[in-house]
Amino acid sequence: MKTLLLTRSDLNRGSLLLVNARHPLPESVAPERLTPFFGSGVLLERRTALVLENLFTAIGCGASLIPVSGYRTLAEQKQIYASSLAENGEEFTRKYVALPDCSEHQTGLAIDLALNREPIDFIRPSFPEDGICGLFREKMISYGFIERYPEGKEDITGIAAEPWHFRYVGLPHAAIMKLHGFCLEEYLDYLSHFPAEGPHLEITIQNKSFEIFYQKAEASDGSVLLSLPSTLPFQVSGTNTDGCVVTLWR
Numbered sequence: 016m017k018t019l020l021l022t023r024s025d026l027n028r029g030s031l032l033l034v035n036a037r038h039p040l041p042e043s044v045a046p047e048r049l050t051p052f053f054g055s056g057v058l059l060e061r062r063t064a065l066v067l068e069n070l071f072t073a074i075g076c077g078a079s080l081i082p083v084s085g086y087r088t089l090a091e092q093k094q095i096y097a098s099s100l101a102e103n104g105e106e107f108t109r110k111y112v113a114l115p116d117c118s119e120h121q122t123g124l125a126i127d128l129a130l131n132r133e134p135i136d137f138i139r140p141s142f143p144e145d146g147i148c149g150l151f152r153e154k155m156i157s158y159g160f161i162e163r164y165p166e167g168k169e170d171i172t173g174i175a176a177e178p179w180h181f182r183y184v185g186l187p188h189a190a191i192m193k194l195h196g197f198c199l200e201e202y203l204d205y206l207s208h209f210p211a212e213g214p215h216l217e218i219t220i221q222n223k224s225f226e227i228f229y230q231k232a233e234a235s236d237g238s239v240l241l242s243l244p245s246t247l248p249f250q251v252s253g254t255n256t257d258g259c260v261v262t263l264w265r
């Protein structure tokens with residue numbers, strides 16, 4: 016076994032970070048962790064950009080799909096919220112625009128995509144179910160992306176259905192969420208039932224075996240001391256719910 020000490024700041028990062036109205040962004044993203052998506056003006060967290068570029072290349076959709084909005088600063092989110100309030104009113108804005116510091120666009124892990132067809136709506140881009148958009152949806156799971164605000168989950172996510180907003184959560188998580196029909200809030204709640212002290216979630220996805228558990232931060236400074244098998248590849252992601260998810264490749 017080996018031990019790993021994670022600080023509060025370490026737990027404020029990772030592809031399973033939950034950011035919503037009840038869980039504001041814990042820490043702004045360092046600029047060096049962002050990169051332009053395919054050289055565009057849209058910034059994303061580095062791994063998210065790389066994996067999404069691979070997905071775009073695999074399905075050849077670079078000319079058909081347009082990145083509308085990726086990483087946003089707090090100032091940009093404030094400005095979008097204020098201008099939507101002025102232009103669209105309060106009811107529309109509450110449904111479709113997250114409050115400043117409660118938008119997962121501020122994590123760099125989310126992107127709004129539009130079908131390349133004029134006119135392109137900045138707040139509600141068109142991303143139909145069929146054609147190239149359908150192919151994107153079909154392939155995205157195996158690249159670790161989810162549709163973050165599905166229809167029917169509005170009461171849980173607090174955001175109206177947004178078929179254009181995609182979020183990187185990584186593998187095997189995107190596949191498990193799809194399997195159970197979970198949105199991110201439901202998935203993190205589900206994982207909290209597999210604590211470090213066990214039993215852990217054991218699952219096979221795409222012919223690979225995974226062991227997953229949730230480690231709560233117990234120390235007064237919010238840090239976590241993890242005990243991990245010394246030989247297995249692993250990944251740790253903060254959740255912004257006072258803990259982290261540990262994924263072991265078995």
Ligand SMILES: [Zn+2]
Pocket residue numbers: 084120125126127179180181
């Ligand atoms: Zn969005």
